[in-house]
Amino acid sequence: MVLGRVSRRALLVGGWSVLGVPVLAACLGRESKGKKGGGSAASGGAGSGSAGASASASGSAGASGGSGQGVTRTVSTVGATLKVTVGPAVVSNDVMVVPLAVHLDKAGSSSPSSSGFGLDLVWNGTDRYTGADGVRLVDFDAGTVQETFKASSESTLLMDKEPDVTLHALFKPVDASTINVLVPESGLFEGVPVVRDGKLSEDAKKALEDVYDTESTPDPVALETFTASVDGASDTRVTGKSVTITLASDVLFDSDSADLSAQADTTLKKAADQLSTYPGGQVTIVGHTDDVADDAHNQDLSQRRAQAVSDRLGQLASMSAYSVSVSGKGESEPRVPNDSDENRQLNRRVEITLVPTQESSTKSPTGTSKDADKGSGKGGGDLPKAEGPVA
Incomplete structure (x- = not known):
């Protein structure tokens, strides 16, 4: 994750995000039917990352691997240092098995060394399965993410005396020679080779004998991007259909005021630049407030704040190509519950939503060339250069 004055970025799908690629916080909680598959094709998996975990890749490149070999990275997560090797993936009939071999270099601080380190702390948080069901396939060219095809329960405990374990993520087969594998709190393993000879290891065969049906589909889902300024002044969510820019009212206005502050232009200029890429x-x-004061007051304040933002955007950039509507919602549509000062601050906002008439042919929503994105094979996965401290 890049911690600079510019922004931090996440790739989103459903409820999970990849903060500052390649770090993952997978939280696609899915309900299990509790039915053993016995090796038959199931319809999904479940997984979520540990909320308190973080990961960092070691070395200049972060990962290594070659044709026919797995891709290896050393990561630190929940206080533990792990050497993780992903792949090669093997296609066998209706499933693609991605092995994840893990070696424990240093036990995690979250549990005593006597009891070991459980990978389920970061690779699966649903308490339904113990395997690598939080792993995802990411296709930047297609802009999609694929969930695990089956859920397998496997041992995830690493100890000083038994520092090695291999888990298996089970996916619907894809038509590609290499894949990008996103491992919760461990990073993006790019260029993992795919072998189609169907020759599975004994461990992989055992994993396929202990699988469970779930209620989700293995079909790819759309990859979204989320960019937020570190100071909390604004954030942007880009989907296949719309762009939503959320501006913090505390940055734009003084308390209980609809007059733009001296600092507002910095944030509004960035919003205008984003709109101009389409x-x-x-x-x-749309203006929004917290629940302080009465409904009528908040409704009026939110309307006036939205109008102030609209007027200033029209001065900072030409809005002639856009059909603009302005409204206020008062306290009726909070972003989060109004149960703390921090949450009320998040609810005081102005949201700008753009539904483009057509996709920009020259720039992506982050201001980079789409042709350059395609050539890099990373799509919206690149981060802006940080101006402040990085970690």
């Missing part, structure tokens, strides 16, 4: 479309600007 040739046109429908723009809605």
Whole structure:
């Protein structure tokens, strides 16, 4: 994760995000039917990352691997240091098995060394399965993410006396020679080779004998991007259909005021620049408040704040290509519950939503060339250069 004055970025799908690629916090909680598959094709998996975990790749490149070999990275997560090797993936009939071999270099601080380190702390947080069901396949060119095809329960405990374990992530086969494998709190393992000879290891065969049906589909789902300024002034969510820019009212306005502050232009100029990357479309600007004061007051304040933002955007950039509507929602649509000062601050905001008439041919929503993105094979996965401290 890049911690600079510019921004931090996440790739989103459903409820999970990849903060500052390649770190993952997978939280696609899925309900299990509790039915053993006995090796038959199931319809999904479940997984979530540990909320308190973080990961960092060691070395200049972060990962290594070659044709026909797995990709290896040393990571630190929940106080433990792990050597993780992903792949090669093997396609066998209706499943693609991705092995994840893990070696414990240093036990985690979250549990005593006598009891070992459980990978389920970071690779699966649903308490339903113990395997590597939080792993995902990421296709930046197609802009999609694929969930595990089956859920397998495997031992995840690493100890000083038994420092090695191999888990298996089970996916629907893909038509590719290499894949990008996103491992919770461990990073993005790019270029993992795919072998189609169907020759599974004994461990992989055993994993396929102990699988469970779930309620999710293994089909790829759309990859979204989320960019947030570190100071909390704004964030942007980009989906296949719309762009939503959320501006913090505490940055734009003084308390209980609809007059733009002296600092507002910095944030509004960035919003105007983002809108200018599209040739046109429908723009809605909506003001929101917290639950302090009465409904009528908050409704009026939110309307006036939204109008102030709209007026200033029109001065900072040409809005002639956009159909603009302005409204206020008062306290009726909180972003989070109004149960703390921090949450009320998040609810005081102005949201700008753009539905483009067509995709920009020259720039992506982050201001980079789409042709360059395609050539890099990373799509929206690149981070802006940090101006402040990084970690």
